[in-house]
Amino acid sequence: MIQVEHLYKYFSGREVLSDISTEFEQGKCNLIIGQSGSGKTVLMKCLIGLYGIDKGSIFYDRRNIAQMGKKERNLILREMGVLFQGGALFDSMSVYENVVFPLTMFSDLSLVQKRERVDFCLQRVRLEKAHDLYPSQLSGGMKKRVAIARAIAFNPKYLFCDEPNSGLDPKTSIIIDQLIYEITQEFNTTTIINTHDMNSVMEIGDTVSFIYEGKLWWRGSNAQILQTDNEELRQFIYASRFAQEIYQKRT
Amino acid sequence: MKTLHLVGEYILLMRRVFSKPLKMSYFRKQLVENISALGLDSLLIVAIISIFMGAVLTIQTTLQTESPWIPAWTVGFVVRQSVVLEFSPTIVSLFLAGKIGSSIASEIGTMKVTEQIDALETMGINSASHLILPKIVACALANPVLVVISMFLALAGGFMVCVFTTAVPPLQYIDGLTSFFKTFDIYYALFKTFVFAIIISSISGFYGYRTEGGALEVGKASTQAVVGSSVILLLFNVILTKIFLG
Ligand SMILES: Nc1ncnc2c1ncn2[C@@H]1O[C@H](COP(=O)(O)OP(=O)(O)OP(=O)(O)O)[C@@H](O)[C@H]1O
Numbered sequence: 181m182i183q184v185e186h187l188y189k190y191f192s193g194r195e196v197l198s199d200i201s202t203e204f205e206q207g208k209c210n211l212i213i214g215q216s217g218s219g220k221t222v223l224m225k226c227l228i229g230l231y232g233i234d235k236g237s238i239f240y241d242r243r244n245i246a247q248m249g250k251k252e253r254n255l256i257l258r259e260m261g262v263l264f265q266g267g268a269l270f271d272s273m274s275v276y277e278n279v280v281f282p283l284t285m286f287s288d289l290s291l292v293q294k295r296e297r298v299d300f301c302l303q304r305v306r307l308e309k310a311h312d313l314y315p316s317q318l319s320g321g322m323k324k325r326v327a328i329a330r331a332i333a334f335n336p337k338y339l340f341c342d343e344p345n346s347g348l349d350p351k352t353s354i355i356i357d358q359l360i361y362e363i364t365q366e367f368n369t370t371t372i373i374n375t376h377d378m379n380s381v382m383e384i385g386d387t388v389s390f391i392y393e394g395k396l397w398w399r400g401s402n403a404q405i406l407q408t409d410n411e412e413l414r415q416f417i418y419a420s421r422f423a424q425e426i427y428q429k430r431t
Numbered sequence: 432m433k434t435l436h437l438v439g440e441y442i443l444l445m446r447r448v449f450s451k452p453l454k455m456s457y458f459r460k461q462l463v464e465n466i467s468a469l470g471l472d473s474l475l476i477v478a479i480i481s482i483f484m485g486a487v488l489t490i491q492t493t494l495q496t497e498s499p500w501i502p503a504w505t506v507g508f509v510v511r512q513s514v515v516l517e518f519s520p521t522i523v524s525l526f527l528a529g530k531i532g533s534s535i536a537s538e539i540g541t542m543k544v545t546e547q548i549d550a551l552e553t554m555g556i557n558s559a560s561h562l563i564l565p566k567i568v569a570c571a572l573a574n575p576v577l578v579v580i581s582m583f584l585a586l587a588g589g590f591m592v593c594v595f596t597t598a599v600p601p602l603q604y605i606d607g608l609t610s611f612f613k614t615f616d617i618y619y620a621l622f623k624t625f626v627f628a629i630i631i632s633s634i635s636g637f638y639g640y641r642t643e644g645g646a647l648e649v650g651k652a653s654t655q656a657v658v659g660s661s662v663i664l665l666l667f668n669v670i671l672t673k674i675f676l677g
Pocket residue numbers: 191196214215216217218219220221222223376
């Protein structure tokens with residue numbers, strides 16, 4: 181579980197995140213939704229330690245990262261798996277080398293053990309025959325799957341995904357969403373997903389935090405979201421004319 | 432003011448770069464790969480440049496010293512001094528600044544804009560050291576070797592001119608090559624090359640690492656890396672020459 185309390189983030193004096201307090205639960209897919217530019221990526225980068233925060237606190241299973249030394253912080257980093265928006269696979273390495281990389285750097289596993297672990301992770305994302313391919317030879321959806329395999333190689337407690345299905349067709353999007361959902365259940369990870377895809381919200385949104393102009397505007401589950409009386413959230417959900425018509429017919 | 436800011440940024444980055452690698456075995460593997468990519472791959476073109484420049488240098492020197500008062504071995508002597516002191520260490524390094532510098536900056540720059548560096552950081556890896564240190568060490572090891580090879584080939588290029596033309600008798604040329612030889616000159620040249628190698632690789636790594644944006648910015652970073660490292664290299668050439676020979 182990750183708790184965020186009164187988090188503020190400024191970029192050269194401009195307030196990008198303002199007084200965010202929310203909770204991301206273990207074994208669930210916790211979605212962060214909001215318009216482009218609302219601050220989702222910044223929030224995630226604060227959570228994974230790429231950006232420092234200006235005010236507030238973040239607790240990883242009750243451990244406050246601000247009160248930690250460098251060593252402890254590195255240990256927490258090792259409990260995180262991150263899926264970046266573009267996949268961020270290492271171009272110069274094959275699929276196998278990408279997935280084995282965190283194991284090589286941080287474990288003393290033997291070659292055979294590493295091989296087994298990589299095979300398991302690649303099987304998990306249904307890419308058994310891609311070991312020797314290079315990122316430039318993969319499709320967008322395959323890249324995302326390799327990135328997921330790399331993110332889970334070290335058995336993370338926390339899994340972060342920044343727009344896992346941006347740039348994918350609807351069907352592939354659903355496959356990726358399902359994969360992340362299954363992994364969350366299977367390994368009981370605290371999974372945090374940035375998205376602006378309403379399909380994902382309805383499919384896998386165990387908890388949903390809606391960010392609007394850098395503030396937490398609404399928090400709930402996907403079951404509650406359609407009944408919201410929050411005006412900004414409603415405009416976000418029913419952004420298309422098509423969706424608005426459906427909404428008007430219902431009310 | 433802007434330059435001062437850049438220098439400060441560079442020093443801060445280098446403090447992160449020069450730290451102990453996380454896994455020595457992995458560092459060695461990367462070092463070998465980089466020596467191959469940055470050093471071995473430059474061998475052929477350095478060889479070609481050196482042979483031709485040595486040949487031209489010999490022809491030019493012969494033309495300038497055609498006088499009954501100047502002994503024929505002078506040509507060999509002048510060519511050797513120019514090759515050992517300036518052509519091989521400086522001009523070849525300058526050339527390598529273009530070849531290696533742009534390759535380092537665009538590789539690291541691409542990793543930056545595609546979040547690969549972020550990915551390293553979130554794994555708890557010091558990305559600056561992980562990416563830049565092997566390149567600096569590889570250049571510091573490989574460039575002096577390239578320059579020594581370049582010296583031999585440039586002098587050989589000159590020798591070929593002597594063999595195939597009537598400019599200078601080959602034996603006189605060899606005589607010139609071996610007269611008034613000071614080992615210090617070689618040490619000086621190698622030291623200079625070593626400093627240049629660090630300048631080229633670290634400055635290019637720096638420009639690559641601070642890339643922000645997309646493919647366009649990667650291209651810009653690579654140009655800046657070549658221009659920046661060439662200018663600093665030439666500046667240090669003057670300083671080092673003044674200190675050691677002036
Ligand atoms: N490194 C940075 N420096 C300065 N401002 C930044 C930086 N990163 C983001 N911002 C600003 O913070 C705000 C939120 O950006 P962010 O990338 O978090 O949006 P987002 O919700 O992820 O959008 P999208 O859905 O398009 O990815 C934007 O106004 C952006 O300009």
